[in-house]
Amino acid sequence: MTERPAAQPNTAKSLTIGVFDSGFGGLTVLRALLALIPDAHYIFLGDTARLPYGSKSRETVARYAVSSAKFLQAQGADLLVIACNTATALALPDIQEALPIPVIGVVEPGAHAALTTSSFPDGPHHVLVLATAATVQSHAYTRALNALGLEACEKACPLLVPLVEEGWTNHPVTDDVLKIYLTEALAAAPATQTLLLGCTHYPLIEQAIHRTLDAIGHPLTIIDSADAAARATAALVARQFPNRTSDAKPTCTFYATDSIEKFQRLGSNFLGKPVAEVNLIDLGG
Known part of the structure; x- marks a missing residue:
């Protein structure tokens, strides 16, 4: 850093x-x-x-x-x-x-936190980054993760910020949106082991993310870039x-x-x- x-x-x-x-x-x-x-x-x-x-x-x-x-x-x-x-x-x-x-x-600390959860028994460790469209388009997390030897898959989630600001942090609509985003992202990167929250709004829906990952049968280690x-x-x-x-x-x-x-x-x-x-x-x- x-x-x-x-x-x-x-x-x-x-x-x-x-x-x-x-x-x-x-x-x-x-x-x-x-x-x-x-x-x-x-x-x-x-x-x-x-x-x-x-x-x-x-x-x-x-x-x-x-x-x-x-x-x-x-x-x-x-x-x-x-x-x-x-x-x-x-x-x-x-x-x-x-x-x-x-x-x-917030980017490099999040990448380094992902590294601490990583092991490499079967090749590179894969990290899924959920973020806003602007952050994904910058590829800042990909660069930071790749510099540490980690593979990155970034997923833009434009609906999550307005849902959080609406106060729908524990709402069926938010769960449905998360299921769509996470299913799409994990289909593109099935070897993912770690999920990095690349937006400071997302800690408010961390429990909903855990719940959704459990529901689709793909639990991940979650890293909060704010923390x-x-x-x-x-x-x-x-x-x-x-x-x-x-x-x-x-x-x-x-x-x-x-x-x-x-x-x-x-x-x-x-x-x-x-x-x-x-x-x-x-x-x-």
Whole structure:
């Protein structure tokens, strides 16, 4: 995983971690971070005015993501987590080049987590990646997995994000959609042993995915890229900020570029607890 070393590790104050997403799915990454690094201050930005990133060009996504990253650094972030698969896939090098602080994305941690579940008794280990169309089209997961010696099969699942945002995480319609996607994907890659959730919305339907895999008779080891990114961040913090002071409990500040009420309503489902206050900011076009 590529990391930008901290020029001057923060040893004088408690750690501030910036977390960025194009919307609110990245709150599942924040949820995992809160459990693993409970003594930090978190600043979360959802660029809700400019989503979806998946319909934009790589250059536009990079411009949006860099402006959001710079905002979080200006708010005092000591390191940045890109909790967005599209921004990670299309703009991670641009963000790392633009910021003097450590930056970590979600793709490579997910690939490395898949590697830890792998064994090679009968040849290459196959990993099925469920993701949005934009992430699949980038082939970022295929490149990351292939670099580790793993075979990848990517499956675009465009209906899952709206179903999750509708709150249908335990609904027969979602089960039916998952059955179609998973049956198609496993027919194309029957040797698959591991399933990698390549979208930060998908942890909310992990139980439905388990249920569907059991129903079609093809259970898989499931890797949550949001959890993997949080674990990679915790390891980075231990290396680069070993002498930081600790807050008694984590604190969170939330920003969004549009749709404050929707962010609070849906964000609470993703974070697993109420999002009481969200600050509206304008980052331009």
